[in-house]
Amino acid sequence: MIVVEAKSFAQVAAMTSDCRRLLVAACAGCTAVCGVGGERQAEELADALRLHARLRGKVLETEVRGVTRQCEPEFVAEFAPAMGRAEAVLTLGCGVGAQFLAERYPNVPVLPGVNTRFAGGLTAPGVWEERCRLCGDCVLHLTGGICPRTRCAKGIMNGPCGGAAGGFCEVGGGSPCAWLLIWERLERLGRAGVLDEIGPPPDWSDAQAGPRRSGKGGGAE
Amino acid sequence: MNTDPRIISFCCYNCAYAAADLAGAMRVSYDPRVTIVGVPCTGAMEAVVVLGAFEEGADGVFVAGCLDGECHYKEGNLRARERVARLRERLSEVGLEPERLEMYQVSAAMGARFGEIAAEFVDRIKALPPSPLRRGAAVKGGMSR
Ligand code: SF4
Ligand code: SF4
Numbered sequence: 001m002i003v004v005e006a007k008s009f010a011q012v013a014a015m016t017s018d019c020r021r022l023l024v025a026a027c028a029g030c031t032a033v034c035g036v037g038g039e040r041q042a043e044e045l046a047d048a049l050r051l052h053a054r055l056r057g058k059v060l061e062t063e064v065r066g067v068t069r070q071c072e073p074e075f076v077a078e079f080a081p082a083m084g085r086a087e088a089v090l091t092l093g094c095g096v097g098a099q100f101l102a103e104r105y106p107n108v109p110v111l112p113g114v115n116t117r118f119a120g121g122l123t124a125p126g127v128w129e130e131r132c133r134l135c136g137d138c139v140l141h142l143t144g145g146i147c148p149r150t151r152c153a154k155g156i157m158n159g160p161c162g163g164a165a166g167g168f169c170e171v172g173g174g175s176p177c178a179w180l181l182i183w184e185r186l187e188r189l190g191r192a193g194v195l196d197e198i199g200p201p202p203d204w205s206d207a208q209a210g211p212r213r214s215g216k217g218g219g220a221e
Numbered sequence: 222m223n224t225d226p227r228i229i230s231f232c233c234y235n236c237a238y239a240a241a242d243l244a245g246a247m248r249v250s251y252d253p254r255v256t257i258v259g260v261p262c263t264g265a266m267e268a269v270v271v272l273g274a275f276e277e278g279a280d281g282v283f284v285a286g287c288l289d290g291e292c293h294y295k296e297g298n299l300r301a302r303e304r305v306a307r308l309r310e311r312l313s314e315v316g317l318e319p320e321r322l323e324m325y326q327v328s329a330a331m332g333a334r335f336g337e338i339a340a341e342f343v344d345r346i347k348a349l350p351p352s353p354l355r356r357g358a359a360v361k362g363g364m365s366r
Contacts, residue, residue: 047272055354
């Protein structure tokens with residue numbers, strides 16, 4: 001899923017400071033799972049922003065609305081009545097949701113309430129870890145299901161680099177060396193031989209050539 | 222200095238509310254400006270309820286739940302404690318003194334302790350200025366909810 005973090009309250013307060021009627025748009029998808037963008041968090045943030053404004057002698061009215069997913073037009077359409085009343089919208093959806101709002105409601109400023117971080121998964125309660133860089137050219141079949149592009153600090157493709165110490169990457173952060181993990185896993189599977197073949201350098205062109213598109217169940221071109 | 226503090230206390234029915242009841246039966250007196258609101262479990266008490274109390278002009282809010290390990294819903298009191306800690310940070314971000322919010326833990330048998338808590342908290346709030354949100358028209362809930 002898409003992992004997001006809340007922006008600091010100070011940032012959000014500054015962003016919304018000249019607004020008098022603010023819509024706080026929650027998303028029940030990934031950002032709600034992150035404990036940041038659900039309706040409950042939106043209500044709390046709206047309350048805090050109102051208190052903040054009042055303590056500074058300003059008047060802020062807030063409205064909180066949530067939809068199932070902000071990254072789909074039908075759901076984004078549900079914001080229409082509230083958008084009509086708002087001077088600006090503070091969205092707790094990810095960057096995709098924020099852009100869908102901006103596209104559909106061109107006259108309402110869209111303010112991001114979260115920082116969209118990465119595609120990851122839960123590794124401990126409340127801890128998400130990046131597992132995929134969305135490169136568009138997946139090599140997991142060659143690497144034992146462990147992504148070197150994401151999990152190797154240098155993103156190298158025919159590793160390891162030789163700098164690991166005690167099983168951990170030499171680049172700080174305390175991550176296990178991805179290439180050691182790949183080696184161990186391939187060996188367990190009896191497939192370590194795939195590493196004998198030197199692969200081509202990663203092709204990032206598809207990852208960087210503007211927005212990518214994909215159809216349901218469809219293959220990449 | 223606040224001579225007429227308005228204090229809201231959210232008390233769990235299973236312990237703190239019962240303790241407050243016992244305090245009454247024991248003739249332990251505490252400031253009548255502590256308004257007790259019973260809640261089924263402090264763990265179920267949403268952050269917006271606490272912030273709402275401040276928005277309505279409360280000078281102080283205390284949440285009272287069961288002792289560690291004695292919550293009827295296992296960990297509701299621990300969650301409440303975390304939530305209160307987080308909300309205190311939020312209060313200071315917003316511009317209110319974090320001391321205006323506190324979490325206490327008592328058992329149903331601690332009537333006298335409840336009286337002490339109430340007195341302590343009232344003294345603390347009296348030492349602060351009145352809440353700046355107390356006067357003026359309430360800017361309520363929002364455009365439609
Ligand atoms: S190789 Fe590319 S698509 Fe596959 S997991 Fe790594 S970043 Fe994601
Ligand atoms: S130590 Fe391992 S994970 Fe770190 S950069 Fe080298 S190969 Fe990549």
